[in-house]
Amino acid sequence: MKLVLRWFPYGDDSVSLRQIRQIPGVKGVATFLSRVPVGDVWTMDEILHVKNMINSHGLEMEVIESLNIHEDIKKGLSTRDMYIDNYILSMKNLASCGVKCICYNFMPVMDWYRSVLSEYLPDGSYTMAYYHDDAVKLSLSNITSSMMRGSNNFSLPGWEPERFAQMADDIEYYRNVSSSEYFANIKYFLDAVIPVAESLDIDFAVHPDDPPWPLFHLPKVVNCKESISKYLDLVPSKKNGLTLCTGSLAADPANDVADIASTFAAMGKIHFVHLRNIKHVSDKDFYESAHLSSCGDLDMAKIVRCLYENGFDGYIRPDHGRMIWDETGRPGYGLYDRALGAAYISGLWEAVTKNG
Numbered sequence: 546m547k548l549v550l551r552w553f554p555y556g557d558d559s560v561s562l563r564q565i566r567q568i569p570g571v572k573g574v575a576t577f578l579s580r581v582p583v584g585d586v587w588t589m590d591e592i593l594h595v596k597n598m599i600n601s602h603g604l605e606m607e608v609i610e611s612l613n614i615h616e617d618i619k620k621g622l623s624t625r626d627m628y629i630d631n632y633i634l635s636m637k638n639l640a641s642c643g644v645k646c647i648c649y650n651f652m653p654v655m656d657w658y659r660s661v662l663s664e665y666l667p668d669g670s671y672t673m674a675y676y677h678d679d680a681v682k683l684s685l686s687n688i689t690s691s692m693m694r695g696s697n698n699f700s701l702p703g704w705e706p707e708r709f710a711q712m713a714d715d716i717e718y719y720r721n722v723s724s725s726e727y728f729a730n731i732k733y734f735l736d737a738v739i740p741v742a743e744s745l746d747i748d749f750a751v752h753p754d755d756p757p758w759p760l761f762h763l764p765k766v767v768n769c770k771e772s773i774s775k776y777l778d779l780v781p782s783k784k785n786g787l788t789l790c791t792g793s794l795a796a797d798p799a800n801d802v803a804d805i806a807s808t809f810a811a812m813g814k815i816h817f818v819h820l821r822n823i824k825h826v827s828d829k830d831f832y833e834s835a836h837l838s839s840c841g842d843l844d845m846a847k848i849v850r851c852l853y854e855n856g857f858d859g860y861i862r863p864d865h866g867r868m869i870w871d872e873t874g875r876p877g878y879g880l881y882d883r884a885l886g887a888a889y890i891s892g893l894w895e896a897v898t899k900n901g
């Protein structure tokens with residue numbers, strides 16, 4: 546197991562590499578080239594520029610989160626072959642630079658969504674939350690403007706303002722795309738990239754939908770044990786694997802995250818884990834709690850034990866953190882609470898590996 550932290554380059558992060566280096570146990574960062582437009586090739590020059598910066602702080606860049614997929618690939622348009630060729634070139638360049646794991650998602654239009662980016666908790670911290678009734682009654686423009694207002698002037702991955710103009714049209718487009726057509730588009734993409742991942746020895750790790758139920762009637766892809774199996778079976782390969790995001794999956798109380806962890810770790814299919822906790826206030830309403838089991842609904846020790854006992858040997862990162870100790874920054878991605886999460890995960894891992 547290797548512990549990493551998400552980090553955003555180009556001055557778009559309130560947390561420095563120097564600070565990350567000082568969190569005990571953290572070996573590297575999961576990052577991405579946010580200034581390369583989605584669909585363009587990640588050139589060696591651009592990758593090495595960021596990698597050298599990370600390495601010079603004593604950290605590794607073995608995980609990319611995310612190498613995003615152009616919407617034309619998701620829609621299955623005739624232009625997709627060009628974008629897939631670009632994607633493969635980016636994979637090859639990343640492999641030459643020592644990258645071993647690529648996290649991505651196949652969610653149409655929206656990467657993730659919270660109806661509140663800064664909710665006050667009784668202990669004086671702030672966190673992200675989701676209230677389903679609010680989410681379904683808001684218009685797209687209300688949603689995009691509330692995400693922007695809550696962003697503290699940092700970019701929100703998946704919510705790039707240049708995409709807003711297109712979002713409404715895209716949502717309309719998917720009204721006529723059935724789930725089976727959408728999965729055919731996924732398979733077309735995986736058929737092209739998984740053999741390349743095999744030849745490059747890069748682990749491919751799809752991130753679950755967040756939240757795990759449909760918004761704006763958009764197709765859902767990876768949101769439960771069955772859909773994870775369906776997705777991974779599209780192209781059977783060790784390289785076609787999963788990012789186990791515990792918080793995303795646990796948002797649906799029907800999901801048994803420990804069981805999902807055991808099942809897919811035993812198959813060698815979990816390459817990357819986002820370990821975070823959430824606390825439900827009703828079936829579809831929740832907030833992101835501190836990482837400790839006692840603070841949320843998830844049994845974090847059990848999940849770590851399930852991963853370890855089933856041979857998991859990939860990357861783990863603490864996921865979103867609350868804003869504590871008067872910190873400000875990108876919602877979910879401050880330093881302090883994620884550092885506490887990292888220390889907690891290190892403790893759980895040490896306990897399970899030493900005591901079984």
Ligand SMILES: [Mn+2]
Binds near residue numbers: 793819864
């Ligand atoms: Mn996640």
